[in-house]
Amino acid sequence: MKFTPFASLVLSPFRWLRKIRGFRLVYTPLLAIVLFTAVMGIILGTLHLQEKNQQEAALFRELSFAKQRIQSRFLNNLEALTTINRELAASEDQVKLRQIAREQAEDIVVNNHEIVRIIWLDAQHRRQWIAPAESEKTDWVSKSQNNQLIHANLLSAIELSRVTSRAAFSQFIFLDLPTDEPISAERKIVFWQVVPNIVGGEIIGYLAALYTTQGILDVIPGELKSHYRFTLLTDNEKVLAISSDKGIPKRAFSNQTSLDIGVLSPNINLRIDTYPPPTNLTFRMLIGVVMGLCVFVIWSLWSVLKQMQVRQEAEASLRTETSFRKAMENSTPVGIRAHDMQKRITYVNRAFCEMTGWTADELMGLTPPFPFWPDSRRDELVEKMNRALRADISGSMKVGIEGVIVKRDGTLIQTRTFIAPLINEKGKQTGWVTSLIDISEPKKIREELAASQERFTTVLESLDAAVSVVSLETNALLFANRFYRERFGDDSKGHFQLAGNDASNTTMRDIAEDLEDSPPGIPTHFLYQESESEEVQLSDGSNQWFEVRRRFIPWVDGHLAQLLIATDITTRKEADELAQQQQERMQFTSRLTTMGEMASSLAHELNQPLSAISNYCMGVAKRLDGNLDPTLTKEILPALEKASEQAHRAGTIIQRIRGFVKRSEPQRKASCISEIINDAVGLVEIEAHRHRLSITSQIAENLPVVNLDPVLILQVVVNLLKNALDSVREAYPLSSRWSAPAVKISADLETSIFPAMLRIQVTDAGGGIPENVLEHMFEPFFSTKSDGMGMGLNICRSIIESHHGRLWATNVTDSEQTKLAGCTFTILLPLESPESKDNV
Structure with a gap:
């Protein structure tokens, strides 16, 4: 049903009236509950406040009455003591009048519970008489533990009275009394009142009355003490006396006032506390009836409110459901x-x-x-x-x-x-x-999808790349094309081999589990993000390489899956590796060629001056032979012969180096290893002596002749000796090199393996070789020296391996196994060459 704007405007007041009526029906009972509760609360609060005010007013009246009684008693006692003083002053010569005054003092003690003793003292503080008379049973004042305390306070009160010429009070005295006396609790706290006897402006004596704080409360009528509890307190709230030990309720009323019992009296406060009043059954019943009616009315109004709310909720639910069904049917x-x-x-x-x-x-x-x-x-x-x-x-x-x-x-x-x-x-x-x-x-759409699926499947099946899809939840293979099935079968093992290690698979499963716990839907940052291409080599020993790309995709069931496309690049990797090897060989050959040319040029240039030096030395020796003094001949000729011999030796070394550089393959012949080691030591000794170092040789006896290339093996031994000397030279400063251990070279047979092999070891006492250097020291062009080419050890290993031997290095540690103490290079050479075995 549709309404025009004018009709809607006309119906607006009716809608507002319907809303107001609904508001009145719902909130009227609630408003009535609130008003009734507020009115009853005000009435009960007013009654309670009125009763409280009445109790406080009655408490103040009783406190004032008790205060007045105590003040009156102290005033009467003062007047009585003053009267006794007058009689004592008039009876100095009359014994009978003095006896009458003493009897009056005893009457005061008997009739007033607050006074326990009256003492008459003369002007020199000498005690004249005591009322009542002292006895052994009741003489608690003069007991040893209290006598000094009481007497001291009495003297202070007398001094105060003498100075002021008025009645004076002492401070409160807390006594230590035996517990077996029945009245000890009443006399525990006492104080003195001293009244001076003044005649003609002079003090002729003092009348002292001993008060107990507990006795002061006996002045208050017993009717009041039965309804209230009275307490005497000091200024610092210390209890002096209490009328009853019976407890009072927590909400009891209390009031307090100060007792002005004299000009020179200590400050005493009187407090009054109420006891629980007798039960007012009528008033409590009235309160109970009113409260019960209030609860009943509130419950009734609340029930009406709840029923109305239930009814309105049911009507609203019915309207909502009807509207919902109508809208659902229409939409x-x-x-x-x-x-x-x-x-x-x-x-x-x-x-x-x-x-x-x-x-x-x-x-x-x-x-x-x-x-x-x-x-x-x-x-x-x-x-x-x-x-x-x-x-x-x-x-x-x-x-x-x-x-x-x-x-x-x-x-x-x-x-x-x-x-x-x-x-x-x-x-x-x-x-x-x-x-x-x-x-x-x-x-x-289904028909079009079926046709599209058929075309898509045809394209995937014809690809020369492995395409696979794996569920991240179950690790099951969801799709695989022909290329994948032919190489990896119908399971997901090949997918995970191409995807990565177990850690990657675990990460994939964690992602799937997190997405299960997350709200519905797959986050877009996981989808269609293609990873960078990665080259993966299969670990099954087939030496196949694949270029792999991965991405996360939502599968048809809504769960997260991983798509993988792997292209076989084995042929390309083999071609790249072959090209890299050829490049390295070309660089290696180029450097060797350059080194050979430099060695040939150097040998050619040095041979001529070395030959000239040798010829000149020999010519001089022949000219001097027979023409000099025999003594000079013995000194000069040997030196010239040695110079000529060393020049010839230098030429021989240069020729050997030139021959080594020119040769490309080992020229084997039967050689004695001791001669090769001696030649190598001879070549390196000159440099060792120049750096203040030494070389020692340990060659086993009766070593067999070995079929090898002596020039190449000589070069290897020379290179190892030079490296050993460099290591010792770096470890020891110049000043202490004469004490440095010598570089050791040894040759013997290694009989712990079969067949036995010739072993050559070069050991130094340098700083050793770090572990990271040991891994790469035999690689081409790797060097730790700033001016090194990195070819020495690589050439040495190549020479030894061309002789079917082995070369390696191990560190030597000190006796405490805490730091490196040198390095040992070991060479193993076969005693028989493979060619000789084949000939046999």
């Missing part, structure tokens, strides 16, 4: 129609009318065959409908029927129809309800 794209037991259409929704092009009034009451069925398929559709209705008579199972309807404009629509029985509130079937779904577009 759903599913066409719905209802039939009675005679198959007449009894209801259609808006979607069904839009689907067929017929109005609801035109469709109501129609029976099969319906006008929205195609003429060519009416009999078929009637039979399908009857069969479906018969199947559903005994149950409520829905049956889907795929069919077709024709719109009023002649357009055909592919549909799927579901039929279910209509059951009323009594459980009786009253008809059927059918729902139609337009499947024209989904059917077309």
Whole structure:
């Protein structure tokens, strides 16, 4: 139903009135509850406040009365003591009057519980008499533990009275009394009142009365003490006396005032506390009735409010559900129609009318065959409908029927129809309800998807790369093309071999588990992010290389999966490796060629001056032979011969180096290893002596002749000796090199292996070789020296391996195994060459 703006404006007041009425119905009981509770609270609070004020007023009156009684008693006692002083002053010569004054003092002690003793003292503080008379049983004042304390306070009070010429009080005295005396508690705290006897302006004596604080409370009537508790306190709230030990309630009323018992009296405060009043049954019953009525009224109003709320909630829920059902029926794209037991259409929704092009009034009451069925398929559709209705008579199972309807404009629509029985509130079937779904577009899409899937599968199957998809949850293989199946089979092992190690797989599973716990949907930052290409070598020993790309994709079931595309690059890797090896060989050959040219040039240039030096030395020796003094001949000729010999030796070394550089393959011949080691030591000794170092040789006896290239082996030994000398030279400063251990070279047979081999070891006492250098020291062009080329050890190992031997280095540690103490290079050479074995 639609309204114009004017109609909406007219209906607005009615809506506001309906809202106000609903507000009044809901909140009136609640407002009544609040008002009733507030009024009753005010009444009860007023009564309680009034009762409290009355109790406080009565407490103040009783406290004032008690204070007045105590003050009156102290005033009467002062007057009585003053009267006794006058009689004592007039009876100095009359013994009878003095006896009467003493009797009056005893009467005061007997009739006043607060006074326990009266003493008469003369002007020199000498005691004249005591009332009542002292006895052994009751003489607690003069006891040793209290006598000094009481006497000291009495003297201080007398001094105060003498100075002021007035009645004076002492401080409070806390006594230590025996517990076996029945009145010890009443006399525990006492104080003195001293009244001076003044005659003619001079003090002729003092009358002292000993008060107990507990006795002061006896002045208060017993009726008051039965209703209230009285307490005497000092200024610092210290208790002096208390009328009763009975406890008082926590909320008892209290009041306090100061007792002004004299000008020179100590400050004493009197406090009054209320006891629980007697139960006022009538008042409490009235309060209980009122509270009960209040609770009943509140409960009644609350029940009415809850019932109204339940009713309004039910009405609101009914309206909401009705509106929801209406909106759902109008908004759903599913066409719905209802039939009675005679198959007449009894209801259609808006979607069904839009689907067929017929109005609801035109469709109501129609029976099969319906006008929205195609003429060519009416009999078929009637039979399908009857069969479906018969199947559903005994149950409520829905049956889907795929069919077709024709719109009023002649357009055909592919549909799927579901039929279910209509059951009323009594459980009786009253008809059927059918729902139609337009499947024209989904059917077309499915056909297109099937064709697209076929084309896509054809493309993937023809690729020369392995394509696989694996679930991150179950690690199951979801898809694999032909290339993958031919090389890795039908499981996911090949996928994980290409994807990476176990840590990568664990990370993938963790990602899947996190996504399961997260809200629905896969985060977009996980999807379609292609990783960089990675080259992976299979670990199955096939030496195959693949270029792998990975990305996360959502699979058809909504879960996260991993897509992997692997291209076989084994041929390319082999070509790259071969090209790299050839490049390294070219560089190596180029450097060797350069080194050979430099060595040949150096040998050619040095041979001529060395030959000239040798010839000149020999010529001089011949000229001097027989022409000099025999003594000079013995000194000069040997030196010239040695110079000529060393020049010849230098030429021989240069020739050997030149021959070594020119040779490309070992020229084996039977050689004695001791001669090779001696030649190497001779070549290196000159440099060793120049750096103040030495070399020692340990060659085993009876070593066999070995078939090898002496020049190449000589070069290896020379290189190792020079490296050993450099290590010792770096470890020891110049000043201490004469004490440095010598470089050792040894040769013997290694018999711990079979067959036995010739072993040569070069050991130094330098700083050793770090572990990171040991791994790369035999690689080409690797050197730790700033001016080194990095070819020495590589050439040495190549020479030894060309002789089918081995060369390695090990560090030597000190005796405490704490630091490096040198290095040992070991050479193992076979005693027989492979060529000689083949000849045998």
